[in-house]
Amino acid sequence: MSDEVPTWTLDEHLRRGEEVIGLLPTVEADYARVCFHLNPADYNEEEPWSEEASYNQIAKPLFDAARLPLSVDYVGGTSGIEAWENVVPTVEWLHERIPVLVGLADRAGLQFGGWSFEPREPRDISYFSCGPTLDVVNRYSPEGQAAIDDLIASSTSKAVDK
Template sequence: MTDDDIPRWTLSEHLKAGEAALAEIQSDVERAASAQPICHHFDECKPTDILHVDRDEIYATVSDHFSTLGVDFAADRLEAWETSSPNFQWLNQRVPSLFEAANEAGLIYCGWTWEPKDRQPISASTVNVINNLSN
């Protein structure tokens, strides 16, 4: 996939996909009732060559800002993690704040995945995530 092929959703598209993901998450009643790992995915507007630059250094202020929003940003993977029980209130607060923060930082918010152990993730993202450890 080339950079031109990477889908870029609007905030409205992210929220709509998030609503569909929440409906699917609610079908896994036991896991949905407890806090689970959630990964937020990002891409660079202008790709960096990780062989020549240190993303941790480039995105240090982004990491600090994302921390104030309640997520831990891993610059080397362009992911931000949290443990949460997602619901509609969470969706309508978390996604717009990360979408805006990503835009301000020169990143593209690609969406989020709910990733409990031992099952495939449920995604509201332009990124396809597969859990190779689940059966």
């Protein structure tokens, strides 16, 4: 068994993204939001948790030059970057946005982990994730709260076992 993190090709991101878009509920544009997840290609616990991370130093001018309508959070450390866009995803949007972000990630030494649809309203709908390892949950939905409760219970039982 390999410890390697699964990745998708650009074609897989587009194909699977089209499938996810077909499942999305109707959400008013004012409340729509997508989060893009870019992760460090090499796991390095020594990276600073800030814009000072080496990959953020490379990515910031690339994001600036791309002039995308994004709010970018340069988290740093082992978490990478999250970029937010207020948009209702469509197939056309997917084919415009994803190739740019996959290319940007490649040039910055990051891995494009995918995107998630996380509207601000209604708060209780489940979030929709599109990436090989993305599993974003909404704490306001019953499914999301159950996932969070399971994670807490699992973490607590592991801590007690030690």
